[in-house]
Amino acid sequence: MNxxxxxxxxxxxxxxxxxxxxxxxIPERSxxxxxxxxxxxxxxxxxxxxxIINRDEGDIEIFxxxxxxxxxxxxxxxxxxxxxxxxxxxxxxxxxxxxxKGLSRKQALDRIKIWLxxxxxxxxxxxxxxxxxxxxxxxxxxxxxxxxEPRLIILDEPFSGFDPVNAQLITEKILELKENGSTIIFSxxxxxxxxxxxxxxxxxxxxxxxxxxxxxxxxxxFKSNTFVVEHRGNQLILPVERYELIKQVPLEDGLYSTTFKxxxxxNGNTVIRELIDLTEVHSFQEVVPxxxxxxxxxxxxxxxxxxxxHLQEA
Amino acid sequence: xxxxxxIIQREFLNRVxxxxxxxxxxxxxxxxxxxIGGLVFVAIKEAESAKPETVQVVDESKIFxxxxxxxxxxxxxxxxxxxxxxxxxxxxxxxxxxxxxIDINKPEGVAIYTKENPSIExxxxxxxxxxxxxHDLKLKEYNIDEAVLKSLRPDVNLKQFNITETGEEKSxxxxxxxxxxxxxxxxxxxxxxxxxxxxxxxxxxxxxxxxVEVVVSSVKPFQLMLGKIIGxxxxxxxxxxxxxxxxxxxxxxxxxxxxxxxxxxxxVEQVSKSFAxxxxxxxxxxxxxxxxxxxLANMSQIPFGKIAFVFVxxxxxxxxxxxxxFAAVGSAVDxxxxxxxxxxxxxxxxxxxxxxxxxxxxxxxxxxxxxxxxIIPFTSPVAMVGRIAFGVDDWQLILSMVLLVGGFLLxxxxxxxxxxxxxxxxxxxxxxxxxxxxxxLKG
Numbered sequence: 010m011n012x013x014x015x016x017x018x019x020x021x022x023x024x025x026x027x028x029x030x031x032x033x034x035i036p037e038r039s040x041x042x043x044x045x046x047x048x049x050x051x052x053x054x055x056x057x058x059x060x061i062i063n064r065d066e067g068d069i070e071i072f073x074x075x076x077x078x079x080x081x082x083x084x085x086x087x088x089x090x091x092x093x094x095x096x097x098x099x100x101x102x103x104x105x106x107x108x109x110k111g112l113s114r115k116q117a118l119d120r121i122k123i124w125l126x127x128x129x130x131x132x133x134x135x136x137x138x139x140x141x142x143x144x145x146x147x148x149x150x151x152x153x154x155x156x157x158e159p160r161l162i163i164l165d166e167p168f169s170g171f172d173p174v175n176a177q178l179i180t181e182k183i184l185e186l187k188e189n190g191s192t193i194i195f196s197x198x199x200x201x202x203x204x205x206x207x208x209x210x211x212x213x214x215x216x217x218x219x220x221x222x223x224x225x226x227x228x229x230x231f232k233s234n235t236f237v238v239e240h241r242g243n244q245l246i247l248p249v250e251r252y253e254l255i256k257q258v259p260l261e262d263g264l265y266s267t268t269f270k271x272x273x274x275x276n277g278n279t280v281i282r283e284l285i286d287l288t289e290v291h292s293f294q295e296v297v298p299x300x301x302x303x304x305x306x307x308x309x310x311x312x313x314x315x316x317x318x319h320l321q322e323a
Numbered sequence: 324x325x326x327x328x329x330i331i332q333r334e335f336l337n338r339v340x341x342x343x344x345x346x347x348x349x350x351x352x353x354x355x356x357x358x359i360g361g362l363v364f365v366a367i368k369e370a371e372s373a374k375p376e377t378v379q380v381v382d383e384s385k386i387f388x389x390x391x392x393x394x395x396x397x398x399x400x401x402x403x404x405x406x407x408x409x410x411x412x413x414x415x416x417x418x419x420x421x422x423x424x425i426d427i428n429k430p431e432g433v434a435i436y437t438k439e440n441p442s443i444e445x446x447x448x449x450x451x452x453x454x455x456x457x458h459d460l461k462l463k464e465y466n467i468d469e470a471v472l473k474s475l476r477p478d479v480n481l482k483q484f485n486i487t488e489t490g491e492e493k494s495x496x497x498x499x500x501x502x503x504x505x506x507x508x509x510x511x512x513x514x515x516x517x518x519x520x521x522x523x524x525x526x527x528x529x530x531x532x533x534x535v536e537v538v539v540s541s542v543k544p545f546q547l548m549l550g551k552i553i554g555x556x557x558x559x560x561x562x563x564x565x566x567x568x569x570x571x572x573x574x575x576x577x578x579x580x581x582x583x584x585x586x587x588x589x590x591v592e593q594v595s596k597s598f599a600x601x602x603x604x605x606x607x608x609x610x611x612x613x614x615x616x617x618x619l620a621n622m623s624q625i626p627f628g629k630i631a632f633v634f635v636x637x638x639x640x641x642x643x644x645x646x647x648x649f650a651a652v653g654s655a656v657d658x659x660x661x662x663x664x665x666x667x668x669x670x671x672x673x674x675x676x677x678x679x680x681x682x683x684x685x686x687x688x689x690x691x692x693x694x695x696x697x698i699i700p701f702t703s704p705v706a707m708v709g710r711i712a713f714g715v716d717d718w719q720l721i722l723s724m725v726l727l728v729g730g731f732l733l734x735x736x737x738x739x740x741x742x743x744x745x746x747x748x749x750x751x752x753x754x755x756x757x758x759x760x761x762x763x764l765k766g
Contacts, residue, residue, distance in 0.1 A: 023760060059540045061747070065765075086540040090749070092533030097337065108329050109541035153537065 010073055012037045012161050012192035013058065018067030020053055027053040029216040030067070035194060035209070037072070040187055042207035042224070043196040044300075046308050049213045051196045052089065055163055058194075059086050072160065082111040085159035089166045089196070091150055093138045099149050100134035103156065110157040117156070124152040127182070143170050151179060155186060162186060165196045180206065200301035210300070214308055224300070231303045234271040235296040236280055239264055240288040247287070251275055264291060326542045327550045334525070334554025339561065348562050352569035376417035376445070381407045383424040387456050394448055408436060417441070420449065427460050500712040501685050507634055508680040508709035515641050515673060515704065518559045519649040523662060525551055526653025526746070535746045544743035548654075549735075552646040556639070633711045636724060641704025644731035645673060651738035654745030655753045655761075676702030680709040688713035698723050700730025737762060 013035040020028040028050045035041045045051050056062045058069065060081060069076040072083075093102055100121065107117035125131045128148050138146055147170045155162060164183075168176045183206070187193055195207060203210060203224075211221040220227065238245070239260065245267050247254060252275070255268040271280060277295055284290050338344055375396045380389055381404055389397035395417075400407045404421055411419040419436040433453060435446065462472055526548075529535045538547055652665040676696060683692040688710050696706035697715070703723050707715070744761035751757065 022764075056747075061536070061539050061544075081541055084540070086537070088533075088536040088540070090533045090536055092537070094337075094534055095528075095532050105329065105333050106537065106541070109326055109538065150537075 010037050011035060011070075012039070012072060013194075014068075014070040015054070015058075016068045016070075018054065018057060018064050018069065020050075020057065020062070021065050026216050028057070028064075031213065031216075031218045032067075033211050033218060033221055035192060037192050038187060038190060039209045040183070040193045040195065040207050042203045042210040043194055043213065044198075044203065044210055044304055045213035046198075050216045051213055052165065054213070055086070055088075055165060055194070055196060058163065059084060082157065083160045085110075085154040085157065085162040087150065087154040087162075087164045087167055089169070093146060093150060093153070095137070095139040097138060098134065099136050099138065099141070102138065103149065103153055106153045107156050110159075112157050120156045120158070121152070124156050128152065128178070144172055144175050147171055148175065151182070155182075159191065161192050161194070163194045163196075166198070167195070168197075168199065168202065200299065200304060203300045212304065212307060219307060220303075227303065228297055228300075231298045231306075232295065233298070234275060235268065236271065236277070237266060237268050237292075237294050237296060238280075238284060238288075239266050239291040239293075240284070241265075241291065242288060245288050247283075251283075268296070327546050327553070330542065330547060330550025331554040331557065334551050335557050338521075338555070338558045344558070344562070348565050349569075352566050352573055377414075378449070379407065379411050379414070379416055379419045380422070381419065382422045384422055385424075386427065386460060387422060387453070389452070389456075392452070394445070395452070411436065412438075417445075418449075422453075427457050427464075430457055500688075503630070503712040504685055504688070504709040505680070507630070507712075508677070508684070508705045511634075511638055511641055511708050512673065512677045512680075512705050514559060514563070514638060515645045516670065518555055518642060519645045519670075520666075521555050521558075522552055522646050523649040523653035523666070524659070525555065526650050526742075527656065527659060527662065530654065530746055530749070531657065539746065544746060545739045547746075548647070548650050548739060548742050552643065552650060556642055556646070559642070630711055633720070634708055637704040637708050637727065640700075640724075640727040640731055641673075644700060644704070644727065644734050645669065647731065647735040647738035651741040651745070651758075654742040655748075655758060657749055661753075672701035673705065676705035680705055684709045694719070698726060700727045703727055740764075 011034050014033070016032050018028055018031045019026065031050070031054060033043075033054075043051050043054070053062070057064045058076070060076070060078065071080050074080070097105070103121045104114070104117050107121065108114060112120065122131070125133065130145075130148060133141070133145070133149070138149065141149065151167070154164070162183075167179060167183075171179060183193060195202065197203065207224055209222065210224050210227060212219050222230075235255070241263055242265070245257070245265065247269055251272050253270045253272065255270060257265055257267045259265055277293075281290075281293060284293065375391065375394055377396045377398060378389075379398050379400050380387075381400050381402065383404075389395075389399075391397060398416070400410065402410060407419060407421075417437065418441065421434045421436065423432040425432060430453075435441070435449065459472060462475075529538070535547075542550075648669045649666075652662055652669055655665065656662045679692065679696040679702060683690060684696065684706055687693055693706065693710060696702045697710050698719065700723075703726070707720070707723050711720075740762045741758055744764055745753075748761075
């Protein structure tokens with residue numbers, strides 16, 4: 010089953026369209042990266058899913074049901090613009106937010122205790138939020154997002170404000186939540202997060218979804234048939250009718266590294282076959298694009314051809 | 324509904340548990356008895372100094388005849404002026420009045436000698452006493468007899484009655500009604516302003532601490548706004564109730580303490596001691612007793628039950644009407660300073676009601692301006708409560724109440740539409756055009 014499906018979701022404001030026919034499919038128990046430059050419409054989509062604002066057009070389905078008010082309780086949302094009541098104590102605050110998510114007082118107390126123990130911050134119960142450091146407050150905020158054990162967790166730039174140690178801690182908790190059956194939507198600019206955590210991605214640019222799919226598949230589609238070979242001797246002359254030389258740099262001990270692109274009909278096997286006759290191969294690798302490369306090239310409008318290919322295959 | 328209840332609870336408990344709430348709730352009632360105690364103290368001092376002053380009189384004309392009044396005791400001296408001055412200097416008496424042998428057609432040379440500068444009021448009192456005497460003497464010269472003279476100066480004290488439509492007579496006291504209208508009107512004005520600004524502050528805090536998006540992912544913005552308004556209202560009502568209880572307990576305590584020294588009783592005792600024999604003074608005392616009885620009668624004529632009901636109704640209605648507007652202002656801005664440009668237009672109609680209370684309602688409670696001020700929902704909370712003690716027709720009251728309910732439903736609806744957009748907007752330069760745009764934005 011899919012955790013969330015949107016079909017043709019559109020949101021218009023007086024002067025611009027914030028979302029234009031956005032359809033995404035988020036598989037259950039996935040970690041889904043929602044990517045896109047600032048102002049692309051990610052936050053609008055997230056707010057619509059959270060029913061903070063209404064859509065003008067389109068359908069949304071959550072775990073097989075049309076999205077309704079009661080689904081607020083199975084969503085956990087960590088907004089990018091986040092904060093807590095400064096004058097409230099940590100415990101009271103979590104209790105309040107948990108009850109707003111529909112937990113009974115007793116349930117809420119139990120869950121909060123479990124989570125405070127997980128982060129080893131049980132003695133913070135009576136601390137006021139204004140006395141916490143930014144990182145500490147972020148931990149409390151994270152607990153407030155997940156304490157009601159939501160089936161769908163939406164995290165908007167979750168790692169901003171965390172030092173690397175705490176970011177690691179949060180990452181572990183996110184993976185743990187996924188293991189326990191939650192689906193997680195990430196909205197982020199940080200490509201290293203996407204590389205390490207996400208298994209599905211969608212890219213939104215200028216109010217439109219321009220790309221979606223499993224991360225591996227997307228990466229494969231964006232391969233540009235580029236290879237790097239390490240070889241002995243500076244003379245590696247590739248037949249120009251089949252290859253395009255990109256660069257050649259000398260390494261130590263008379264080794265060279267050559268990067269080249271294969272033309273139509275060339276794949277890894279044909280390259281290796283040809284290379285063996287031409288030089289002494291020390292290593293061979295196909296260049297797989299990073300998410301950052303894909304992101305930048307698409308946003309700048311450079312990846313149009315690859316995009317076309319992606320759309321054809323999709 | 325359950326969620327609104329949670330919000331109300333949080334707003335309420337969070338404020339009630341604050342030290343500032345505790346301090347304000349306890350200190351304000353303490354101020355009142357302190358003021359009352361102070362006033363009573365001053366009044367006692369005043370009463371002590373209000374004992375009749377002794378005036379020594381040297382009357383060379385031999386035609387004046389001074390009777391003791393409540394303010395002055397007169398002592399005749401049969402001495403020449405120079406000796407009288409010496410004798411006066413040795414006493415503690417208030418003044419020495421010298422009347423030369425004068426012609427009543429040309430009363431010149433009357434003089435007063437005092438040790439301190441006397442108050443203008445006392446001098447004027449003495450002057451009018453002498454004038455009256457001359458006046459009487461002149462009339463006597465024209466052979467008008469004393470009975471006629473007395474009837475020429477009757478004691479007039481207007482008794483006030485209202486005639487109701489049924490023709491029944493009710494005595495009333497406009498002074499008491501004035502005080503009641505004044506007090507209740509100001510209370511509503513203060514309550515709406517103080518707690519309205521608290522709502523605004525609360526909304527701004529939620530926005531600047533950025534907790535608002537977390538909250539509205541669980542509840543509808545309108546629920547959050549309503550919960551906040553109701554929560555703060557209950558804080559206000561609680562504080563108000565505690566104040567009333569504490570003030571009445573403490574005030575009656577202070578009054579009981581000062582009760583034995585009450586100025587009126589003291590004055591009465593003093594007067595009765597010195598003038599028990601004087602039939603005129605006796606009569607004055609009786610009149611005073613009548614007045615006290617009249618005062619009590621007037622008190623019982625005022626429909627306190629109705630006034631209390633009307634007060635609570637306008638208290639809540641006015642608060643809800645303005646509370647929603649304050650919430651909208653808070654949602655539109657990022658800081659208290661920014662809020663000021665919108666705060667003034669919101670409080671302006673309230674201020675008009677407040678000024679109208681003094682300029683029109685208390686002076687002319689049934690005039691056209693007073694009528695309209697108490698009908699229009701934005702001014703009616705202050706105006707109607709100020710007017711109600713003077714008696715308002717039922718149709719006017721009902722019209723005004725219906726309009727007030729309609730008014731707060733309207734402002735809450737408008738405010739809700741601005742609020743739901745405003746709370747998620749930061750760093751936007753807001754003006755009225757922007758607010759209108761937010762309002763028009765469809766759900």
